[in-house]
Amino acid sequence: EKGTPWWKDAIVYQIYPASFKDSNSDGIGDILGIISKLDYLEVLGVNALWICPMYASPQVDMGYDISDYQNLHAPYGTVADMEALIEKAHIRGMKVLLDLVINHTSNQHAWFKESRSSKDNPKRNWYIWKPAKYDKDGQRQPPNNWRSNFEGSVWEWDGHTQEYYLHLFAVEQPDLNWEVEETRRAIYNEAMVFWLEKGVDGFRIDTVNMYSKPTDYPDAEITDMGTVLQGAGHLYVNGPRMDEFLNEMNAVLSRYNAVSVGECPLTPDLARVKKYVSAKEKQLDMVFQFDVVDVGQGKSHRYHTKPHNYKLTELKRAVLFSQGLVSPESDSWAAAFMENHDQARSISRFGNDTTPALAIRSGKMLAILNACLSGTLFVYQGQEIGCVNLPKSFPIEDYQDLESRRYYNVAEARCGNDKEELAKVFSVLQYLARDHARSPMQWESTLPDGGFTGEGVKPWMKLNPFTTTINVKQQIHDPDSVLNFWKQMLRLRKNYSALLVHGEFKLVDFDNEHVFSFVKELKGQKALIVCNFCDRESKLPSVTGKKQLLIINTEGSKNDVLNAWEGRVYLLE
Numbered sequence: 001e002k003g004t005p006w007w008k009d010a011i012v013y014q015i016y017p018a019s020f021k022d023s024n025s026d027g028i029g030d031i032l033g034i035i036s037k038l039d040y041l042e043v044l045g046v047n048a049l050w051i052c053p054m055y056a057s058p059q060v061d062m063g064y065d066i067s068d069y070q071n072l073h074a075p076y077g078t079v080a081d082m083e084a085l086i087e088k089a090h091i092r093g094m095k096v097l098l099d100l101v102i103n104h105t106s107n108q109h110a111w112f113k114e115s116r117s118s119k120d121n122p123k124r125n126w127y128i129w130k131p132a133k134y135d136k137d138g139q140r141q142p143p144n145n146w147r148s149n150f151e152g153s154v155w156e157w158d159g160h161t162q163e164y165y166l167h168l169f170a171v172e173q174p175d176l177n178w179e180v181e182e183t184r185r186a187i188y189n190e191a192m193v194f195w196l197e198k199g200v201d202g203f204r205i206d207t208v209n210m211y212s213k214p215t216d217y218p219d220a221e222i223t224d225m226g227t228v229l230q231g232a233g234h235l236y237v238n239g240p241r242m243d244e245f246l247n248e249m250n251a252v253l254s255r256y257n258a259v260s261v262g263e264c265p266l267t268p269d270l271a272r273v274k275k276y277v278s279a280k281e282k283q284l285d286m287v288f289q290f291d292v293v294d295v296g297q298g299k300s301h302r303y304h305t306k307p308h309n310y311k312l313t314e315l316k317r318a319v320l321f322s323q324g325l326v327s328p329e330s331d332s333w334a335a336a337f338m339e340n341h342d343q344a345r346s347i348s349r350f351g352n353d354t355t356p357a358l359a360i361r362s363g364k365m366l367a368i369l370n371a372c373l374s375g376t377l378f379v380y381q382g383q384e385i386g387c388v389n390l391p392k393s394f395p396i397e398d399y400q401d402l403e404s405r406r407y408y409n410v411a412e413a414r415c416g417n418d419k420e421e422l423a424k425v426f427s428v429l430q431y432l433a434r435d436h437a438r439s440p441m442q443w444e445s446t447l448p449d450g451g452f453t454g455e456g457v458k459p460w461m462k463l464n465p466f467t468t469t470i471n472v473k474q475q476i477h478d479p480d481s482v483l484n485f486w487k488q489m490l491r492l493r494k495n496y497s498a499l500l501v502h503g504e505f506k507l508v509d510f511d512n513e514h515v516f517s518f519v520k521e522l523k524g525q526k527a528l529i530v531c532n533f534c535d536r537e538s539k540l541p542s543v544t545g546k547k548q549l550l551i552i553n554t555e556g557s558k559n560d561v562l563n564a565w566e567g568r569v570y571l572l573e
């Protein structure tokens with residue numbers, strides 16, 4: 001439709017630079033590697049890229065700890081390589097989004113080095129410093145009981161200046177102080193304008209709802225017994241000055257007509273989400289809500305759960321929540337996704353990865369579900385070939401993510417000799433760890449390189465051993481592959497974009513715990529989507545009217561009976 005911004009119909013492919021493609025056989029993915037795969041991405045049918053942090057960084061948190069916004073992590077390449085990538089993507093009509101990480105920097109950033117150098121340094125208040133508290137025994141205590149996202153307190157003691165600084169994530173990721181206008185201006189200029197001037201089309205904005213903290217830093221109520229530190233996310237997200245900060249940032253973005261996708265954890269409040277993404281509010285174009293990816297995760301801590309511990313109706317309710325943002329009457333917009341670099345593989349979570357045949361079938365069914373959701377669609381690298389989680393035989397020593405490792409270490413200390421308890425902890429990581437998404441892209445069947453790096457070269461993280469059976473090379477010429485099914489689905493999404501991208505989403509037969517069915521509707525046009533989330537056959541829900549089958553992921557011999565993990569899309573007349 002005329003006047004619709006490009007990003008509404010975009011299909012965005014998320015790239016994790018370390019693990020996408022290594023062009024020079026040092027075992028680490030790089031920008032030239034991405035350039036070498038633009039053909040592949042174009043043929044797949046994506047028309048925008050989101051590149052995870054490629055900036056200079058000590059890599060404590062895989063680049064989400066930035067030490068210089070205007071340089072690249074040397075193994076990834078140079079600023080000139082980025083300019084080449086932007087240019088080459090644009091020639092193909094592909095947009096480029098970068099990851100904007102501005103809630104915190106690395107502790108190696110020049111700003112933090114200055115800030116920590118003395119209490120009267122002009123940049124002292126660019127970060128959040130607080131004096132110690134002392135308990136009744138005169139012991140030094142941090143200002144409050146908040147637990148960081150990567151275990152331990154959010155407060156780190158600095159012996160040099162005798163104060164604590166705040167880090168909601170790792171110790172090496174000190175939080176910037178957004179209360180200071182000079183700091184905000186520096187962020188906009190150094191992290192945003194620099195890259196906007198180079199032609200990037202927008203940003204995925206990391207932890208966008210954490211900039212405005214409650215200035216009194218209250219203790220969190222105790223919900224996690226047995227530990228002093230408490231999850232406090234609900235206290236530091238969506239704080240009092242968020243609207244103001246985002247309006248200010250939006251003014252910078254709109255000078256360049258750039259799109260914004262804010263990462264928005266811990267926000268189950270629809271009114272708050274609507275305000276973030278309503279066009280007239282001039283805050284963000286869309287946000288990543290966590291409702292879908294949080295399904296099956298623990299409430300007080302994401303890993304305090306059991307594998308496959310959720311009901312299909314929970315997944316439906318989560319999908320409905322963000323789908324409700326898209327309708328012809330509203331000026332808000334949604335982002336649809338089931339995977340990213342922080343989540344395990346969707347087939348292993350919501351499909352069935354226990355046999356290759358079921359993994360393929362459920363992977364195609366999830367492609368149907370994803371590609372029929374309204375809003376802007378995001379696909380994570382490897383999702384298009386049906387990647388599954390690392391196998392059970394993949395040892396904890398080969399997991400690389402600091403979140404997994406720290407969580408496991410804490411558990412190991414707690415469990416002592418209780419090997420059974422520790423095995424339970426590991427089973428949750430085998431199901432949910434961020435590592436499952438981060439092992440290198442499976443281009444070919446050969447190990448250890450998987451076509452990701454030079455033949456026989458050891459990659460920075462071990463490949464998923466399933467690369468021998470799940471890889472691009474085998475799928476690209478196989479008409480029945482998951483890859484070719486995704487291509488078909490993306491084509492279908494483009495051909496029926498009014499319905500599939502912009503249509504109104506309505507659940508059908510909500511209480512059904514086996515079949516996920518919904519109707520998409522726009523201006524009298526209607527589509528019906530059914531997905532059987534079940535190892536057994538299920539009945540096709542009855543919907544009145546004539547149905548024309550557009551696509552199915554199985555032979556589909558039986559009309560009103562769905563095979564295990566079967567998905568179908570119908571046009572309704």
Ligand code: ISL
Pocket residue numbers: 061064065101149169206207263265302341342403434
């Ligand atoms: O992934 C999560 C839990 O394991 C989330 O809580 C995640 O930490 C949160 O969504 C913020 O994520 C983003 O910022 C982090 C970084 O580690 C993640 O990779 C990034 O997506 C800190 O910058």
Ligand code: CA
Pocket residue numbers: 022023024025026027028029030075
């Ligand atoms: Ca390399």
